[in-house]
Amino acid sequence: MTEPSRRTRGVQHGPRSRQVVEAVRAATLAELARAGFTGVTMDGVARAAGVNRTTLYRRWPTKAALLADVVEPLLARYDADPGTGSLRGDLLALMTAIRDNAARPEGRALIAAATTGAPELGELVRAANARTLAPFHRALARAGERGELEGLGDAEVIAHLVFHGVVMWEQAHGAPPGDVDLDRILGALLPGRG
Numbered sequence: 001m002t003e004p005s006r007r008t009r010g011v012q013h014g015p016r017s018r019q020v021v022e023a024v025r026a027a028t029l030a031e032l033a034r035a036g037f038t039g040v041t042m043d044g045v046a047r048a049a050g051v052n053r054t055t056l057y058r059r060w061p062t063k064a065a066l067l068a069d070v071v072e073p074l075l076a077r078y079d080a081d082p083g084t085g086s087l088r089g090d091l092l093a094l095m096t097a098i099r100d101n102a103a104r105p106e107g108r109a110l111i112a113a114a115t116t117g118a119p120e121l122g123e124l125v126r127a128a129n130a131r132t133l134a135p136f137h138r139a140l141a142r143a144g145e146r147g148e149l150e151g152l153g154d155a156e157v158i159a160h161l162v163f164h165g166v167v168m169w170e171q172a173h174g175a176p177p178g179d180v181d182l183d184r185i186l187g188a189l190l191p192g193r194g
Contacts, residue, residue: 032067037109042057068124071107078134087143090142095165095177099177137155158189166182
């Protein structure tokens with residue numbers, strides 16, 4: 001009687017699985033930093049992580065899935081609201097979070113990948129932008145409930161301007177916005193609410 005062939009099981013969970021996930025995340029970041037998104041290969045990530053290609057493909061079927069997993073902890077930070085009690089305080093906390101997250105390896109990888117225009121990243125980039133912009137909308141909605149928006153104008157436009165003011169600052173100025181720069185952006189959009 002012959003032994004039945006061993007079947008590969010699905011995605012595993014447990015200590016070894018966590019080690020694999022962390023090794024793949026680290027390898028993905030290293031490969032993104034070395035070769036950029038378009039130069040990353042699944043074989044290269046598997047080799048750098050010391051895992052089998054089948055292990056990699058079982059959990060991450062595409063390069064976009066790898067990048068999405070790498071940046072998920074960074075994006076999860078935008079699911080919680082600062083709740084400082086003031087519009088200015090909430091917006092400043094969110095602007096600081098965006099600036100600081102953009103400086104992290106995961107943030108740099110997402111920004112660099114997004115600027116490639118790779119079609120396979122379209123959905124990830126849209127979802128990341130929406131998820132990052134959502135707490136700005138929530139902060140403005142809370143401010144409206146507190147009566148802080150009186151005389152300010154279009155809250156949706158303010159959310160976009162504050163968000164993109166931080167996101168685009170480094171491209172326009174060659175360095176991330178400092179605390180003074182964040183204050184300047186807010187001052188321009190929230191005059192007299194210092």
